[in-house]
Amino acid sequence: MKKFMAALGTVVLGFGVIAGIGTYVAAAKNDPGLTSATPAGTYTAPDGKSYPHYTLHLNTYPNSTFGGHHGADGGAHPDWVSYGLAGEFGEPLTQASTGTNFVVPPHSAVTITIWQYDSGETLNNDFFAKIRGTVGNTATLVERYDTKSHSNATEAKTITQIPHDQVGHTFTIHGIADAKDQVFVNVPLPMANDDEVSAAEEEGGFTQFPSMMTFTIITGDEGEYVWNCEFPCGDGTVARFGNAMSAMSYMSGHWIVRA
Ligand SMILES: [Cu+2]
Secondary structure (H helix, E strand, O other): OHHHHHHHHHHHHHHHHHHHHHHHHHHOOOOOOOEEOEEEEEEEOOOOOEEEEEEEEEEEEOOOOOOHHHOOOOOOOOOOOEEEEEOOOOOEOOOOOOOOOEEEOOOOEEEEEEEEOOOOEOOOOHHHHEOEOOHHHOEEEEOOEEOOOOEEOOOOEEEOEOOOOOEEEEEEEEOOOOOOOOOOEEEEEEOOOHHHHHHHHHOOOOOOOOEEEEEEEEOOOOEEEEEEOOOOOEOOOHHHEOHHHHOOOOOEEEEEEOO
16 A cells, blocks of 8 residues: 555656646746738749738847837746847837737748847757748848848848857748648748847847848748747756747747738
């Protein structure tokens, strides 16, 4: 009986731990809102085909104090890295109430610009250093974008990959889920200058010179997909895959293709 009780105790303890983890994950405040891409006329692809054109402007931050969907105080986890909505020149959209669930029309061209304000390090898997699933499997990179003068501080260049040890975050859409068309998109976002990121953070702001990546995705049939960051950015957790990395509304969200 003593053995049985001990075994039972272990099982009960196990359930307790699992329930605890579930509660912990669910406690991260979710972003239930949807952000629709902005109509932008017609896009002509390199193969000559025309598509309805849409745009999305996003930022990635070293913490959640930018306001937006986390709130003015940075929400439940102000020190977690996060995605957020951006304005025309990479400025934080501090009043936005959504930021990580995107609705885009089917069979359309969606041009996404991401300003990356965080420092970075090495990917677990260098697969994610290559640009995949965009028009031409390329992106346009500005290594230093000047958010004060709204201009490129370094020349824009067309690239197919970035060094795997200089990654801030990634924007990665996974294809399975409930969709008819399979989709895989991966865009690595280069790190900003480490010292400038730290200096700005100490003053409670963000670097003046984020990196800027622009790329276009041609959407297929309607369906719901997930996107994630694939750079291990959950600082202070096992293999850095917890916290922001495993939380919706920070480094993960929905990609909804819908008319
Ligand atoms: Cu990340």
